[in-house]
Amino acid sequence: MSASARQVIVIGGGLGGLWATLALAEAGHRVMLFSLFEVMRSHSACAQGGINAVLDMKGQHDSVQQHIVDTIKGGSYLANQPPIQSMCEDAPGLIRTFERMGVTFSRTPEGLLDQRLFGGVKHKRTCFAGASTGQQLLYGVDQQVRRLETEGKVEKQEWWEFLSIVKDVDGVCRGIVAMDLRSLEVRAFRADAVVLASGGLGQIYAPKTTCSTNSTGAAASRVYQQGARFANAEFFQFHPTAMLGEDKTRLMTEAARGEGGRVWVPKDPGDRREPLRIPESERFYFLEDWYPSYGNTVPRDIAARAIWKVTRELGLGVGGADAGESRDRVYLDLTHLDRNFVSTRLGAILSIYRKFAGQDPLETPMEIFPAAHYAMGGLWVDYEKDPTRGGMKAGSPRNHATNIPGLYACGECDYAYHGANRLGANSLLSASYSGRVAGEAVASYLSGLEQGAEAAPAALFETESRRQADLNQQFSRPRGDQNPFRLHRELGALMTTQVGVVRDNAELDAALSSLRELEQRFERLDLSESSRWANQSLAHARQVFDMVKLAQVMAASARARDECRGAHFKPAFDLAIPQGKFPGDPEFEAYRERWKANNADWLKTTVAEYHPDGPRIAFEPVDLGLLAPEQPRDYR
Amino acid sequence: MHAEANRQTVELRIRRQDRPNAAPYWQSFVLEARAGANVVSLLMDLREHCVTKDGERVDPVAFEHNCMEEVCGACAMLINGLPRPACSALIAELEAPIRLEPLPKFPVVRDLMVDRARMFEHLKQVKAWVRIDGAWDNHERAPRISPQDWAANYLYSRCMSCGCCMAACPQVGSDQAFVGPAPLAQVRLMNAHPTGRYDKTERLHAIMAEGGLSDCGNAQNCVRVCPKAIPLTTAIGELGRQTTLQALKDLFGND
Structure with missing residues (x-):
């Protein structure tokens, strides 16, 4: 360890944190890695289908430029383009590593x-492991980190929960306060920099989510409540194909459709036959019908809304209108594909479906419905644009820095790469890539750091520890x-019905007031x-409180954005593409003009800042230097 | 599997323990299981209203869970005497009353939570990694791997360190040095990798030492309980051949 070695704390041991x-x-820095559990249990383990990188292995003339364009358009132009450019350029190197x-x-x-x-692409670009x-991927980096542990370069603090950062008088992050989940000891740790890699927040929609029970967003909420800005919170992805379940x-991976799976419902919603007894001519392959160009592999926001429309608006869910809640299902069909091919390439999801639904997807179509999956929004992070190459400047200390000096964020808890909708197989890429970039950025930050955390007065740490211990006491005292x-459970139900796939301002106002009421019930x-x-009740109660705070940011951000963009869909402000009209048709061109006018108003990043009375919402411009928004998304 | 379909009433008998060194005790709970319920979902329901069969209000049962789809390995416990992940243990398929106990062979933290740190220490002991120069792009690809080799390796790379095989193995114990089946299977995996095999000798020496391969008593329990159907005994057999060759090499020199 060199003399310039500094102490860094990483919070979270999924792909982002491990990278x-x-x-x-x-x-050459000392890393203390905090996790709620053994790091290999992290939610990255649940990602199924693959990771995108342009290797052009299939003779399709794929290009990095096309990956960039697909990612930008998939996200409805909302993401800053320099980080996307760098991520796509570096993807092949990550795969090699x-x-x-x-x-x-x-x-x-x-x-x-x-x-x-x-989904959302025309090229075979996704590397996969079954x-x-x-x-x-998680195990690959987990093994490398274990090796570094034996070399004394990394120290794991598993079974510790992050509670807050410690800031000095200048507002610089100098460490954290965490709780031992066994002894419940609350303790401060000094660090010269802190990287938050705490993952997603799907549990805010529990149980209708594909996320692990520890993907609560609590850690991100805690730093938000301490002044970190939270961006694009209204953009939350509903994965179109999740199993039903109470x-x-x-999750049933998008790869199921990428490999040829088809989504359909019986044309007659009252059709009670076993699905395979329904002839082709009596099936409605609605994605293929509505989007002949991309078919079953349209982007997720579009697929999720199509399923929503079929079930909730057209009443065509399996079992029909009189099926009650179970009308919320459509078929995802693999039965027409070669069984060996499916078993080799999708074996893991076949096994999940067999175990939990008791049916074999090789024998009968799966029943699926959209579910809360991935936060495009997250902690606001900076980047430095490379003036010559256009992407992010490699090694800049600004990359992945939050607005709190010394605090960085990477992985799903940041907002950087996916704009209004994430493309499938771009999340394993962004988690890995951003983790590496954040690590490099912190190393640059440390080399310019004049004084480390050792100089910070002990009182800072004692005060914050005491505040957290007091909060624990307050939560532990029975008060009602x-x-x-x-x-x-109530939070999940509220968010699922009122801040879900389809949004409405009156519902969002109701959600905001219910969320305030939920907060008061603590x-x-x-x-x-x-x-x-x-x-575990104490740890969970504190998480749920912070989830409610974050849910308020999501609802307030959704309320503030009066348009439809990617996963944020408010029908009252929908600018639908005229049916049957394409570029060149006057109706389409008129639509393009309306779309551009809407962009002038709304193509901007939502930024929320904490205030005790509720989030303060502001907007900032998006860097569109690479691809100007001239082409509306059109997957027909 | 549909929401409104049948519910059933089930009895859970849970072996509880308040602290690592406290005495264990049993409690019974009777609750409604929704269709499709599993042991994890039932324990989650129980947290909201933790009252025993005798009507006594008690602290919620501590247990681990995360992915709830049998991929993270967190929720392994003893269910009706068998080590298995609790999330994929469907209530409808279990004989009632359902007995839940912490995963044996590991120290109990509280109730159904155990400390599996040992397993991870064993992974270090056997050097279960491919040594790379650094996690940067050096513009080189790893060597090719045939689809046949991939298929064999992939079986082992799905090990989620749940600890079921360790729990079932008569040779694994808190007072025994045996590294156990899961870490051995990782040696098999790493030794098969085209560059991982550069450190094969070191790994084999690690499992030829105390607590290594020769402690396996060939009970074959591991392969029977593995939720991912990993051919653990096949790996152990292959390692037997590798260590025999290694012992000869050690005796007579390398080439």
């Missing part, structure tokens, strides 16, 4: 990396009749648990 850890340890780590990527007959099709790609809606697990909290050892 940041690798980059920092390799730069993963491959060297021993990740078991699926192979072509020649032993090279295989690639498959994903249907457990996230698990395989405890969780498990409100159970934290029930509050969580005054009457009763944990129903008094144990001073491994008290």
